[in-house]
Amino acid sequence: MLDSCRSFYALRRARSPMLRRIGFFASALLFLGAHAAAEPKAAVLITGSSTVAPLMVEVAKAFEKAHQGARVDVQTGGSARGVSDCRAGLNQIGMISRDPKPDETDFRAVRIARDGLAFIASPDAGVSGLTHDQILSVYRGTVTNWRELGGKDLRIAVVSKAEGRAALELFMAKFGIKSSEIKAQAIVGDEEQAIKTVTATRGSIAYLSVSTVAQAVGRGAKIVPLSYNGNSPTIAAVRSGVYPLTRFLHLIDCGKGTAASKAFLDFVVAEAGQRFIEENQYIPL
Amino acid sequence: MSSPRLVNASLKKTSTSRSDLVYSGSLVLAAGLALASICAIVAFVLIEALPFFRAASWPEFFFSPAWFPGESRFGAAALLVGTLLVVLGAIFVAVPIGISAALALVFYLPQALASRTQAVVEVIAGVPAVVVGLFGLTVVVPLLAGVVPPGLGLPAASVTLGMLLAPQLIVNAAETFRAELPELLRVARSLGISRETVILHLVLPQRLRILIGSSTILTGRAIGETLAVMMVAGNVIQFPESIGSSVRTLNATIALEMPYAEGIHRSALAALAALTFAVVLALRAVVPGQARR
Numbered sequence: 001m002l003d004s005c006r007s008f009y010a011l012r013r014a015r016s017p018m019l020r021r022i023g024f025f026a027s028a029l030l031f032l033g034a035h036a037a038a039e040p041k042a043a044v045l046i047t048g049s050s051t052v053a054p055l056m057v058e059v060a061k062a063f064e065k066a067h068q069g070a071r072v073d074v075q076t077g078g079s080a081r082g083v084s085d086c087r088a089g090l091n092q093i094g095m096i097s098r099d100p101k102p103d104e105t106d107f108r109a110v111r112i113a114r115d116g117l118a119f120i121a122s123p124d125a126g127v128s129g130l131t132h133d134q135i136l137s138v139y140r141g142t143v144t145n146w147r148e149l150g151g152k153d154l155r156i157a158v159v160s161k162a163e164g165r166a167a168l169e170l171f172m173a174k175f176g177i178k179s180s181e182i183k184a185q186a187i188v189g190d191e192e193q194a195i196k197t198v199t200a201t202r203g204s205i206a207y208l209s210v211s212t213v214a215q216a217v218g219r220g221a222k223i224v225p226l227s228y229n230g231n232s233p234t235i236a237a238v239r240s241g242v243y244p245l246t247r248f249l250h251l252i253d254c255g256k257g258t259a260a261s262k263a264f265l266d267f268v269v270a271e272a273g274q275r276f277i278e279e280n281q282y283i284p285l
Numbered sequence: 286m287s288s289p290r291l292v293n294a295s296l297k298k299t300s301t302s303r304s305d306l307v308y309s310g311s312l313v314l315a316a317g318l319a320l321a322s323i324c325a326i327v328a329f330v331l332i333e334a335l336p337f338f339r340a341a342s343w344p345e346f347f348f349s350p351a352w353f354p355g356e357s358r359f360g361a362a363a364l365l366v367g368t369l370l371v372v373l374g375a376i377f378v379a380v381p382i383g384i385s386a387a388l389a390l391v392f393y394l395p396q397a398l399a400s401r402t403q404a405v406v407e408v409i410a411g412v413p414a415v416v417v418g419l420f421g422l423t424v425v426v427p428l429l430a431g432v433v434p435p436g437l438g439l440p441a442a443s444v445t446l447g448m449l450l451a452p453q454l455i456v457n458a459a460e461t462f463r464a465e466l467p468e469l470l471r472v473a474r475s476l477g478i479s480r481e482t483v484i485l486h487l488v489l490p491q492r493l494r495i496l497i498g499s500s501t502i503l504t505g506r507a508i509g510e511t512l513a514v515m516m517v518a519g520n521v522i523q524f525p526e527s528i529g530s531s532v533r534t535l536n537a538t539i540a541l542e543m544p545y546a547e548g549i550h551r552s553a554l555a556a557l558a559a560l561t562f563a564v565v566l567a568l569r570a571v572v573p574g575q576a577r578r
Binding site: 077084164165166 | 435522
């Protein structure tokens with residue numbers, strides 16, 4: 001690589017100006033390429049769930065501060081990517097926002113935090129809480145106006161999540177509903193899109209993770225977290241186990257990790273990491 | 286579309302000097318690379334889609350609106366219809382704006398104002414799709430909510446995509462109108478023909494084919510546009526029941542589901558990508574090309 005770089009560099013003495021120019025660009029490109037390739041492999045790459053990723057970004061910063069020379073990169077792409085990357089050896093640690101499935105025995109899943117499924121509505125709905133059955137009838141499309149739920153006379157805009165998203169799977173599992181039975185007016189992808197859609201759409205309802213809701217409320221987003229069977233979806237309620245719609249967030253390790261990635265895993269579950277999880281509005285174990 | 290005069294001039298200047306050899310060589314290389322990468326992408330998509338094509342029920346894929354990967358149901362009909370409707374709606378929004386704005390730029394605005402406006406339009410044409418999508422979500426959707434609640438859906442997607450396409454269309458159309466314009470106007474003025482007559486009876490009919498051609502290229506881009514549409518279309522998979530219905534496009538499905546797709550689901554998404562290819566190619570084949578005049 002460097003040799004060809006040098007030979008292109010030698011072109012700077014060439015007679016033709018075009019050749020000189022080509023020589024310059026090619027040697028510059030090869031030089032940069034060689035540099036990128038020579039980058040040390042000590043970096044830890046973490047990929048997976050978009051629910052877990054923002055937290056990992058914060059923990060990564062703290063980890064890099066505590067460990068000189070360590071580098072942690074976090075990329076989202078969903079729990080499925082976390083698992084497939086892990087199996088293929090494309091990452092050192094995967095993030096999944098669900099419990100490992102019974103057949104997923106080829107990796108070690110480490111519980112790092114709890115999360116809950118929260119329902120939110122736009123403020124104009126005029127409702128502050130719903131029961132299990134009310135939520136089911138809204139998502140089945142049998143109730144279509146907030147008035148029937150004690151709110152304003154306003155059509156309900158049902159927001160659901162795209163196929164394969166962890167929140168959808170948790171919702172389907174906890175409510176015993178199939179995705180073909182959900183009658184939605186809007187389907188969204190990641191958590192941010194859910195929040196943006198609810199703030200922009202009149203009379204909308206959506207479900208997403210409790211920690212995302214806490215973060216959004218913290219920065220003043222115009223959403224109303226709905227209580228479920230009388231339980232508010234707060235971080236404290238999830239932690240104490242009062243709030244029933246909960247799940248664990250995991251990091252997974254397929255045995256292809258490095259010393260740095262093992263240190264990172266230890267860091268997350270240790271006291272410092274857990275305190276960090278709490279500070280970032282996530283829910284410690 | 287280089288004129289023969291230009292080609293001659295550059296040929297005359299060329300000798301068999303080495304620099305030119307390197308230059309033309311690198312051009313051929315670049316063109317070859319572009320072609321090869323497109324072929325590689327097509328091959329990749331087809332290979333990814335192969336497991337689905339083997340296992341798929343073709344009638345279901347083409348005629349069923351039921352897309353529930355979790356239940357192993359892969360009907361792409363509603364996605365195809367949704368894509369075509371959104372693009373049609375966007376053309377409906379963008380073409381009148383584009384053509385009339387271009388006419389204003391070329392025939393009505395004073396020169397100084399026109400060139401500045403054109404510069405602004407060119408900048409707007411470069412605004413990233415996600416910004417336009419955010420504008421659609423925070424401005425267009427609430428406005429439409431009063432007319433076609435809940436606001437997310439076909440109209441919002443059409444308007445947003447139309448806004449995304451309009452600036453480029455204005456630039457293209459203005460370019461088209463401007464060609465050979467001075468002579469045309471001079472002759473018209475000497476004959477006492479009004480500007481409106483020139484536009485309606487000379488410019489528009491004469492340039493129609495070129496306009497359709499450049500609109501077709503834009504349509505290809507419109508079919509490919511994913512993010513902005515995904516933010517405002519509502520994305521429910523169904524045949525639209527009314528004009529305000531929520532729609533899902535082919536590409537929105539790929540973007541929404543790819544991060545979480547495994548196995549046959551992933552392969553089915555690649556099949557959607559192949560379908561998008563086919564739609565764009567079919568469009569190019571049907572609509573008259575830019576080159577013919």
